[in-house]
Amino acid sequence: MSRVCQITGKRPMVGHHISHSNTKTKRKFYPNLLKKRFFHPEEKRWITLRVSANGLRVINKKGLATALNEAKEKGYITKY
Template identity: 45%
Template sequence: MARRCDLTGKGPSFGHHVSFSKRRTNRRWLPNVQTRRIWVPEEQRYVKLKLSATALREIERKGLLQALRDRGLTLRDIERRSRS
């Protein structure tokens, strides 16, 4: 499962775990991505999306369609991206 937010595009970050002896091993920091069904009242249906916690808060404040408009996206763009 791809850990990438459909709205913000947040994905894993990469870096090193550094032990006490300063030995470096690769590691990933994973974003807090949740699969959610969001109700779109304008279209009278649910949309299933993978969203970060930041995106969920933004949708709660603005609504899904306004949050998409602010980022220059449409609902169709998001659905296409989450399917592929």
């Protein structure tokens, strides 16, 4: 399973470790992903999503159905 948020589409970013001597080596910054279950009231079932902390805030603000529809339109999620 890839490290991608299913609501916001956040992915790992690439950057540098910078040592005391200013040597730069590649590193990755991973999103804060959580595996979370949500109850979908229209379908009357539980859905498990892999969402970032920011994705949880989006779901709390807009609601689960709206957030899922927007994620489908943007291509972040195909089925749930």
